[in-house]
Amino acid sequence: MKTLLRLILSLTLIAGAEAADWQTARVPDKFDFTGTAWLRAWVKVHDSFFLKHERNLFEESVGVNIRDLTGAHEVWVNGKKIGTGGAFPPAYQSAGSTLFRHKVPVGTLRKGEWNEVAIRMHVPSGPGGFLGDAPFIMNYEQECIFEGEWEFRAGDDYKPGGALTQKPARAAFDSFHESQRVLGRTEQVHGPSLPPKESAAKMNAFDGLKTELVLSDPQIAQPFHFSFDERGRIWVAQTRQYPYPAGLTMLSRDKYYRAVYDKVPAAPPNHVRGADIISVHEDTDGDGVYDKHKVFVDGLNMANAAVRGHGGVWVMHVPYLLFYPDKDGDDVPDGPPVTHLSGFGFEDTHAQANGLVWGPDGWLYGCQGSGTSCRVRRPGLDAPDSPGAHFEGCMVWRYHPETRAFEIFAEGGGNTFGVEFDAQGRVYSGHNGGNTRGWHYIQGGFYLMQGVTPGKFGPPRNPYAFGDLPMMATTDPVVRFTHFGAFADGSAMPPKLAGMLFSIDPLHNEVIASRRMPRGSTFDTKDHGVVVKSSDAAFRPVYIANAPDGSIYVSDMYEFYIAHGQHYQNQIDPTTGRIYRIAGKDAKLETDINLAAKSTEQLIALLGHPNKWHRHTAARLLGERKDPKAAPALKEVIAKDTGLGAFNALWALHQSSGLDDATAVLALKHVNPSVRSWAARLLGDEYGINRNLGLPPARKEAQLLPTNVFDTLVAQAAAEKDAEVRSQFACTARRLADVQAFPLVAAVMGHDEDVNDPYIPLLCWWVFEAHIPSATSEVMEFFKARTLWDEPLVMQQVLPRVVRRFAVDGKRQELLLVAQLLKLAPGKEQATQLLKGFEEAFRGRAMTGLPEELITAMASSGGASLAIRLRQGDASAVREALAIVADAKAKPEDRLLYARSFGEVRSADAVPVLLKAATTDRSVELRKAAFASLGAYDQDSIAAGTLEALPKLPEEARAAALTLLSSRVRWTQALMAELQSGKLSLSLVPGDIADHLRMNRDKAISDAAAKLFPKATTTGYDFKKKLAEVETALTRGAGNPYQGETTFMQRCASCHKLFFKGGNIGPELTTYQRDNLGTMLISIVNPNAEIREGFQFITVETKDGRSIGGFQVDRDNQVTVLRGLDGQDVTLGAQDIKTVQPMGRSLMPEGMLEGLSEQQLRDFFAYLRISHPITK
Structure with a gap:
């Protein structure tokens, strides 16, 4: 025991001595x-x-x-x-x-x-x-x-x-x-790996399949994408620079690894050279082995896809879509690349624009993932400072190489990586979540965004979509995740697997086959099972496509660490990558793959080939060649063929010479539903316009279809038995001019069987949504047709959304349209459906400012709610509504609704209830609403009660109280007396209220306010110097957007909203060009340099003695609606207004950035420049 004690004492002394050092x-x-x-x-x-x-x-x-x-x-x-x-x-x-x-x-x-x-x-x-x-x-x-x-x-x-x-x-x-600290490239950590042949030996194939290694490191690395040219050669995008762009410095990032960089990189050839390579590989003797390899271009920086076509090579080189001319096909660029598109985002380089592929319609398709945004412009056509096509998150886009039109083909989806066309030309992509094998995209569709969490994704781009299309459903337990997929459509695949979706799952190192089953106008899937599985944990399939030889190729990123956050942490090996062939065990590979050498007649003969690659490539080549001799032969195929050849010939004819009226009519009545569907789609492309986001060609307005073609289209829509074709007819209708769009969609809506279809009801609604407000009167005229009101799809799905659209913004003229529709309703059943749309529009909002015509119409329909009866002055409704306002246990949204209502429905009994709510209630929103409504009552008890409560009010409610007190001269005089005597602290009055007091129409008040709140002089303020100081500060380090959010909430959020956070007084910043630092800085440092239209501050004097300041948010010949400094809307009847005085200045004060340290400035601008929300 003594020995143990001595040992413990010795160790203690040693530890103490060490600590002392x-x-x-x-x-x-x-x-x-x-x-x-x-x-x-x-x-x-x-x-x-x-x-x-x-x-x-x-x-x-x-x-x-x-x-x-x-x-x-x-x-x-x-x-x-x-x-x-x-x-x-x-x-x-x-x-x-x-x-x-x-x-x-x-x-x-x-x-x-x-x-x-x-x-x-x-x-x-x-x-x-x-x-x-x-x-x-x-x-x-x-x-x-x-x-x-x-x-x-x-x-x-x-x-x-x-x-x-x-x-x-x-x-x-x-x-x-x-996590939010900025990161950058460091020494890379390579995970466990095997040489290519050893890894290939660990591949297990099932269902009569085999796998073969066709390309591998060191010949290729990081093969994010591959494609095949018309000679059957494979082009590989080797994205070795991923994840960090060369030459850029990360300024800030969020927890999802979405970053802001210090600049936009220049396009090649003026770029900072990176490590990416576009290479081409050829099997010269047809033995299935690539024996000739060539680098087409190297030194690229964030190049992730390449396809050949139209005399050169198209490269997705984020933020640019580039075209390298190579007319002679010698695989050497003829000169520097041409920048066709700019503005694709690279906040998260694992989700940037990618997946280039030629569509059967001759457009170049691509997609964008969830973690990036874009503001696409066309250099040479669009001004550098033009708004461009701005979009946040997942979508599929397309670009026409001849017209230079750019369109967002469909919005939403998963973390979209790759675009797949099936045999019939349908569009698909994968998903980085579970419970689905991916998304089936239709033209102009709004799909569920990858997530709906406010902390990661912003609000829907189109607030009037009123719904989104679903991903493909499945009853199988699909684990995360189906990255991408391709349909087995080649002669080297076993017949029992033909047409199945081969999905790649990089997380679980496997390929899964699934069947599609029609579900109305779209599909469900049912898993057949795993068809390829590797026991090498570093096998990471990231791209898959049909090959010229009739097999399916899969590219393997080959990384032990697969999560993109790990890649940002430099756990990645940019030197590895493989490509495999999947084919039937005993299948013979197709060797006739040099389509470039074939004549027009030979290409036409290939339009019915069993291999999708042959069919699609032949159609593309016919389109590029534009041989006038091809048209008669193609029309004959369309007329006589009933299978694959028919719609492939239709695509080729469209690309090469276009559809004439006779062929269009023939195609619309074709026995093959895919021909009918594509005929309608191509007509919509030819005569209509894109109504989603995009950049149009020279023609910006829809043209009318020829009469005979249009009549055939409408007749076919009415008779069409195929739901998928009907869905395309609705998509086409959306692109057409209203005079043709509405009759066409009416024919589609006549199919009662589509009332619960996954796609068609929303597609029909979107036809009308696209024409509001540009053709509102035509929409109203259309629904005067009595027969429409009996059709289930119209009544259950479309008209409630029409009402919701007119009601959701609360504009008086649109609310009057709701009244008209209620009057048109032929019965209570129809009126009930309309009121469902109206209630949906006002969910969580005050039902105030309703025109008397609408109130009467709603009451006549038998659907008068308490809010409507209150507006009609019903005594029992007044008592019931006041009881709800006073009841702390009532629903918060109901209390808010009726508190706001009493600002328009005046009742003396409301004053004590509102005043108590304003001064004592726990809900800040209710307090603000009550203060706003009290402005309608001229009782001195209101000012007395408000002044007594003012020092104890929460800051958010205090602005509403001060706005109330400054609205009437007597009340303002009482406020000024309290301030002058010192009973109220001057610090309680914010700058915008002080401004309003200094401009009061009563001279005694304005003079007193000028003494109490002397306006800081800005004479000699050097805006240019301040701009330079801020710009310099922003270059001296990184910013933290999470810290910057605090500054935004303190200094900006009372007026401005960014994504889901902030007020609704000033302009919303979400879609503002926040990536343009120069413009944004000027707006903040010198806010009066340019005032956004609709946000000029005005003062309204009323005949009952009120002075109300704010922004005009609505006005007609009967009412004016002002949004006050407290964010509350005040509706004033035209008969109550005495004068309206524009103040000619911005409400935003100068000096917004004063008092911020350099680090706080960097944090603030890091938050302002986020492309997605970062917190809930």
Whole structure:
């Protein structure tokens, strides 16, 4: 026992002596030492560091990040060296200001304990230390910044130790938050890997299939995309630069790895060279082996797809779509590339625009993932500062190489990677979630965005869509995720698998086959099973397509670490990649694959070929050649063929010479439904216009279809038995001029069987939505037809949405249209359906400002709610509504509704109820509404009660109270007396209210306000100097958008909304060109330089003595609606208005950025420039 006590005492003395050798030091900072020294601290990591999720994602993603540590360094965690920067003597080398990420091996950290992080440093001469940011530890989603007190020890006589069970007295960190520190390229960590042939041996194929390795590293690497040219050669986009664009510096990012960079990279050839390669590979002897390899272009930067066509090679080189001319086909660019499109986003490079593929209609298709946004422009056609086509998140787009039209073909989907066309020309893509094999896209569709969480994605782009199309349903338990897929459509595939969707799942290293089953106008899927599975965990299939030889090819990124966050953490190997062939075991590969050498007649003969690649390539070549001799033969195929050849000939004819009227009529009545569907679609392209986002060709208005063609189209729509064809007819109707669109969609809506179809009801509604407000009168005229009101699809699906559209904005003229529709309703059943749409429009909103005509119509329909009876002055309704306002247990939305209503429905009994709610209720929104409604009542008790409560009001409600007090002279005089006497603090009055008081029409009030609130002079204020100062500050470091959000909420959110957060007084910023820093800076620093239309501040004097300031949000010959400084709307009858005075200035004050440090400025602008929401 004595021996044990002596040992414990000895260890205690040693530990105490060691602790005495350590000093405290601040990090980041300089340390005065020469030679070698140590820093150490302890961290208790977040529980998520040990979460078992998708192959140990979180524990595999742990790293200690270091930047700007002078000299050389080593990092140790729990006694284990995890990384080195630079080199220690004798071959000393400084690490410089390089960013280092030192991976923490799995099993190193101890859960619930204090893990030691020790840093050994060496400098030949002092001082040393962290000269920039503090180091930090992070996993996939959480991080802890080691900023603060560390322990420091000079010398090299320390041996790092293990974790502690008790919290140390100092240098202890346990504050974790969602990861947002800027990252960059560092030394890359390669996961476990096998040579190509060994990995290929671990591929297992089922159902009579076999796999063959056709290309591999080092010949190719990172094959994100491949395509086949008309000679059957494979073009590979080797995206080796991923994930960090060369030449850019990350300024900020969010927890989803969506970043803001310091600039937009220049397009080639003036770009910063990167590592990406476009290569072409050829099988010269037809033995199935690629034996000739050539680099077409290298040094690219974020190039992820390439296809050949129209005399050159099209390359998706984000943010640009480039065209490299190569007319002679020698695989050497004829000159520098032509930039056809610009403005694709690269906030998250794993979700950037990608997947180039030629559509059967001659357009070039691509897609965009969930983590990026775009503002697409066409250099040479669109001005550099034009709005462009702005879109946030997932979508499919297309571009016409001849007309230069750009269209967003369909909006929404999963994290879209790749575009697939099936045999009939339908469009598909995959999903990065579970429970589906992907999305079936139709023209102009609005689909469910990948997520609806407000913390990650913004609101729907079209607020009037009133619904979205679903992904393909399945009853199978589909685990995450089906990245992309291709349909088996080739002669080398087993017949029993023909037409099945081959989906790739990179997370589980497999390919799955699924059948499609019609579900109305779209499809469900049923899994057949796994057809290819690798036991090599690094097999990561990322692209799949039908090949010229009749097989299916799959590209393998070949990465042990597959999550994009791991790639941003530099856990990636840019030197690996493989491409496999999947074919039947005994299948004969097609060798007749050089279509470039074939004549027009031979190409036409291939339009019915069993291989999709042959059919589609032949149609494309016929379109490019535009041989006039082809048209008669193609028309004959359309007329006589009933299968594949018919619609492939239709595509070829469209691309080469266009559809004449006779062929269009023939195609619309064709026995093959795909021909009928495509005839309608091509007519819509030819005569209509894109009504989704896009950039049009020269013609911007729809032209009318020839009479005989249109009559045939409408007749066929009325008689059409195929739901999928009817859905395309509705899509086509949306593109046409209203005079033809409405009769066509009427024929579609006549099919009662479509009332619950997954697509058709919404497609029909979107026809009318596209023509509101441009053709509102025509919409109203259309629905005067009595027969429409008896059709289930019209009554249950379309008309309720028409009413909702007219009601949702609350504009008086549109509400009057609702009244007209209610009068048109032939019975109570129809009126009930209309009222459902009306109620949906006002869900969560006050039913105020309703025209008397609408109130009467609603009452006559038998659907008068309490709100309507209140508006009619019903005494019992007044009592019931006041009881609800006073009842703290009533529904909050109901209390808010009726509190606002009493601002228009005046009742003396309302004053005490409203005043109590305004001054004592827990709900700030109810208080604001009550204060706004009290402005309609001229009772001095209101001012007295408000003044008494003012100092105790929450800040959000105080603005509404001050707005109320400044609306009537007597009340304002009482307010000024309290302020002058000192009973009320001047600090209670914000700047915008002070401005309003200084401009009061009563001279005594305005003079007193000028003395109490002297306006700061801006004479001599140098806006240019301030702009320069802010611009310089923004270049000096990185910003934190999460910290910047706090500044936005404090300084901007009372007026402006960004995504889901903020007020509705000033312009919404979500779609504003926030990527244009110059324009945004001017608007903030000098807000009066340009005032957005519709946001000029005005003052209205009423005949009953009120003075109300705000923005005019609605006006007609009967009412004016103002939105006040408190965000509340006030409706004023024209008969009540005395004068309207524009103030000629912006409500936004100058000096918005004053008082912010440089770091706060960087944080603020990092938040303003986010392309997606970052918090809920």
